[in-house]
Amino acid sequence: MMSKQLLSGVRAVGFDLDDTLCVYMPVAVQARLQIFERYLVPRLNLPIETIDLHYRRAFKSMLEEIHSDRWYPLYLREGHATRTETFRRLLESLGLNPDELAEQISCEYAALREQMLRLHDETLEVLHTLRERYPLFVITNGPAYEQRRELKVLGLEALFSVIAIEGERGIGKPHKPIFEWVESRLQLPPEQILFVGNSWEHDVQGALNAGWRAAWVNREGAPHPNPDSPALLLPNLRPLVEWL
Numbered sequence: 001m002m003s004k005q006l007l008s009g010v011r012a013v014g015f016d017l018d019d020t021l022c023v024y025m026p027v028a029v030q031a032r033l034q035i036f037e038r039y040l041v042p043r044l045n046l047p048i049e050t051i052d053l054h055y056r057r058a059f060k061s062m063l064e065e066i067h068s069d070r071w072y073p074l075y076l077r078e079g080h081a082t083r084t085e086t087f088r089r090l091l092e093s094l095g096l097n098p099d100e101l102a103e104q105i106s107c108e109y110a111a112l113r114e115q116m117l118r119l120h121d122e123t124l125e126v127l128h129t130l131r132e133r134y135p136l137f138v139i140t141n142g143p144a145y146e147q148r149r150e151l152k153v154l155g156l157e158a159l160f161s162v163i164a165i166e167g168e169r170g171i172g173k174p175h176k177p178i179f180e181w182v183e184s185r186l187q188l189p190p191e192q193i194l195f196v197g198n199s200w201e202h203d204v205q206g207a208l209n210a211g212w213r214a215a216w217v218n219r220e221g222a223p224h225p226n227p228d229s230p231a232l233l234l235p236n237l238r239p240l241v242e243w244l
Contacts, residue, residue, distance in 0.1 A: 032055065148168070196234070
């Protein structure tokens with residue numbers, strides 16, 4: 001009852017994409033480990049866990065530079081350049097020549113990751129049910145090409161009346177302008193908009209800072225970062241059908 005009361009007055013519902021509507025991070029890890037098994041384990045006398053540790057260091061270094069003038073304009077269009085640079089740094093850290101192999105494993109990893117993408121079990125049921133009652137929208141961070149393609153591959157694009165992609169808008173969550181852009185498209189006051197996502201910082205805090213309602217999808221049962229927050233807590237998307 002309390003959840004229904006908290007959601008009274010909502011007139012539009014939005015979602016994050018990766019790891020909210022679809023399984024992304026576990027798929028990305030699985031795909032890269034398969035690529036390492038295929039290309040790097042035969043070349044190196046190292047356990048795959050060690051190779052992956054090198055990858056995570058390379059990824060962290062790339063993440064720290066992603067918003068630089070050198071990389072961000074490329075990243076906004078598509079993820080190929082920054083993804084390939086991450087693999088190049090990985091190969092160099094392992095003492096391998098990255099010149100041709102970085103490009104090859106970058107492309108094969110991206111293709112394999114896309115093949116393995118899947119929706120959470122309840123996603124389509126929840127979206128189709130809510131779509132009968134509310135305009136739906138999505139806000140997703142990431143490159144324009146990859147995120148737009150992901151929506152198409154997963155069969156979600158037609159379900160949303162507004163689609164806001166970091167790569168297409170030039171800014172992502174948790175920054176307020178991307179929420180304000182969606183708000184202007186919906187033509188609704190902020191307090192009538194609910195945003196649902198798995199990232200506390202990007203999705204929940206971003207929405208609350210924009211004056212929206214927010215719901216945190218915590219599938220793994222992680223410790224709550226702020227139990228006093230007005231954001232709803234969801235174990236998955238299914239309660240939305242009952243509460244809205």
